[in-house]
Amino acid sequence: MTDLKRTQLFSAFDENENVKHGLPSAAYTSKDFYELESKLVFAKSWTFVGFAHDLAQVGDITPLEVAGQPLILVRSSKNKIRAFHNVCRHRNLKLVDKPRNCKSLITCPYHNWCYNLDGQLRAAPFFGGQKTELPKDFKLKEHGLLEVPCELFHDWIFVNLNCDTVSFESHLAPLRKQLAGIDLDDFVVVVSIEFGEIKTNWKLLMENFIEPYHVQFVHKNTTNQPLVDHYVVSDGHCLGSAVDLTSEQQEQAQEG
Template identity: 30%
Template sequence: MSAIEKLPEDFCANPDVAWTFPKVFYTSSQVFEHEKEAIFAKSWICVAHGSELAQPNDYITRKVIGENIVIIRGKDSVLRAFYNVCPHRGHELLSGSGKAKNVITCPYHAWTFKLDGSLALARNCDHVESFDKENSSMVPLKVEEYAGFVFINMDENATCVEDQLPEFAERLNQACSVIKDLKLAARFVTETPANWKVIVDNYLECYHCGPAHPGFADSVQVDKYWHTTHDQYLSDAEKASQKSMMICVSRAKGKKLILDL
């Protein structure tokens, strides 16, 4: 990574002289592996709307940079997130989304876990020498309800979402004051055969809106469609109406890189 870790010295954010990342940043598997650890594994990732996990025993599963994650609302109404694998032999514990039973049972060896992640029962292990029940719980990761959405973070040292995205909740509420009261109507997943930064780059300008999205271009004043850079996220707004959308960004080794939520 040492040969491609640093951006060129003349790389800058001045739109009058700026240019895109060198192509290796979009094509190198080595760069992508670095990004997964330096960006995605250390950032708050939006995984759901709060309405998807509103009631006790509600759960969802997500894949984030190849990691299988389960987020579940306990019987005590506390929201928790875990790696969705049994600590015994690594079998997937839950799939899809829905209403969990009062215990989570591994399909492989039938170890059972409480909804707080603690081990409830390990069959035939009572007399196993040195078996440590206290250290056989599901592995947790950080989760936070913020601005009507649910965020997870794989970094155990991460601070709160607000620290990463200051005033994001306030701006989101300004854009949609009933955001917390909304209900999920539908969810679909699209797999795009492109580097993630290409997709985000597309949302960073409306230069392409007229040719590529004539319907959208007719609905806004493209010449007044502004992108505002905050510390770690971007907001888009049509200047006349102040209708806004936001895309989050994160930092990697002191460099600001785009992270689409």
């Protein structure tokens, strides 16, 4: 990135890194800016990547990408979801290209190297000549998949490419504070809305979902809440938007 571009892109911030005004358009369209975000934001923090209910059965596996890094999520046991780099340790081929159930083994489609759901290499057929023979000093246990820190908060899955960043509990503290008193274990998945791949910058989607200003105009047929009842939830940084329900609406929600 040239000094000129850097100056233009960061002109929205003052010397103390406070936002002076809205981000420039290049922050939503510049490949250089996105690469900086990937390097300085997504690769250095806990990132939400999906829902545990989408990996309901042991062996359910799905590919994803974080900060340009190909990863996989797999349910390795009833109560454990793991994340690994989606790369075979042999010739770096991508292991998984679509969501599926891999049963008990993650198998490379190139040379059939097999890993169990904990990422351990279980077989490297014909690697030493004969079917089960291995080269001298080659140990299966030293060539497992590279694991990425992965944590669950109720149904939400988070991964972290940087092991030196803040702990998951520290990262989650503002959210826990806002949700105190709400028993999330009572929540059940009723329906999923699949938007598919939306070809836009990630910030446009986030800004849309965390601001309530548009609700009464865009969603007037799905809500009768006046604009004054909508507000932004902030605790050091923006956590989202909310609306206070009337007593009648709360009763209707409890009745289903």
